[in-house]
Amino acid sequence: MRLALAVEYDGSSFRGWQQQPGGGTVQDALQDALRQFAGVPVTVVCAGRTDAGVHALGQVVHLDTQLERSMFAWVRGANTFLPAAVAVRWAQIVADDFHARASAYSRHYRYLLINRAHRTGAWHGKAGWYHHPLDVAAMQAAADLLLGERDFSAFRAAECQAISPVKIMRRAEVRRFDDLVVFDFEASAFLHHMVRNLVGSLVAVGQGKHSPEWIAELLACGDRRLAAPTFAAAGLYLAAVRYQPHWGLPHTAATLFLPGAFDSCVTGRAG
Incomplete structure (x- = not known):
């Protein structure tokens, strides 16, 4: 079974997204949390790598697993073990040929x-x-x-x-x-x-x-x-990753509030 997850994070204290020797990356934190929840090692593939100090409102990743749990359980379980600066926003079963990076429209x-x-x-x-x-x-x-x-x-x-x-x-x-x-x-x-x-x-x-x-x-x-x-x-944020409607990903408003304005970005369908 392939799952897609939407992840947001404050990148200030991380060495960027991608796993590297010595740890300290967002990928390390997410995979460790998922391992604790699933009870087995989990590897995730992201839509776009971010550098040290860069933030995300709507990073998207996919993973393959044999563990059958509700989508609510995946979100709640991952967030239980994640540091405060990282949170999973939603989980969604996707087709086996979905790829967080290669399937992205923009x-x-x-x-x-x-x-x-x-x-x-x-x-x-x-x-x-x-x-x-x-x-x-x-x-x-x-x-x-x-x-x-x-x-x-x-x-x-x-x-x-x-x-x-x-x-x-x-x-x-x-x-x-x-x-x-x-x-x-x-x-x-x-x-x-x-x-x-x-x-x-x-x-x-x-x-x-x-x-x-x-x-x-x-x-x-x-x-x-x-x-x-x-x-x-x-000052850099990965605000959203967009996919075509046939992938069936949720519409999720990733809102970043601005002084004097309310503007939102949507992670999910292209449009």
């Missing part, structure tokens, strides 16, 4: 950036910070140039293991809520550090260092060395 990442002269206290570890005023209209004009099928080599980390740098960007939005600037990106898939590199370059546009057209130039040349530095991990 991923939605959100980056939160405090934009004011003085650093944040309440948002520490949950948002990035930039002290110079930013022109959000210019940043949005630049973000519009990211839409469609593009080669994102200029925003790809040197250690990225993706086979192809070409991805389909379906959404690229920059909005301001008082001192908070919110970046939303939805694409078929993302390269290593791609969102944080995009944010860094859009911030450079917002500060006036470059025109919005600079983003198109970076896409055309594909040279990572010419783009802005990678932005901090703290």
Whole structure:
């Protein structure tokens, strides 16, 4: 039997998603909790790996098991053994050919950036910070140039293991809520550090260092060395992973409340 689980976590104290020597990853915590619940070792496959310090509202994983329990029992059982910073939100039986990563239609990442002269206290570890005023209209004009099928080599980390740098960007939005600037990106898939590199370059546009057209130039040349530095991990969230309706995954609102606004992301069906 194959199960899909939706997982949310505060990545501040973890060494990223993927299991590695020495432990301390979200995958380690989740697999250990599932092992304690199931009584046997359990291996999970995720929809998208997150780096150290990156958070998730709607990570999706799948696992294979012979243990027959209710979906409520899987959620409650896993959460009993998980640390406070990680929680399973739902469990769902899926077809044997479902794959959390390969079956995904798109991923939605959100980056939160405090934009004011003085650093944040309440948002520490949950948002990035930039002290110079930013022109959000210019940043949005630049973000519009990211839409469609593009080669994102200029925003790809040197250690990225993706086979192809070409991805389909379906959404690229920059909005301001008082001192908070919110970046939303939805694409078929993302390269290593791609969102944080995009944010860094859009911030450079917002500060006036470059025109919005600079983003198109970076896409055309594909040279990572010419783009802005990678932005901090703290403000990045894997907001949702979307799948086509035939997989039958639940509609689940993964709401991240913003000052002055209520906005939600949906983990589950594409639409």
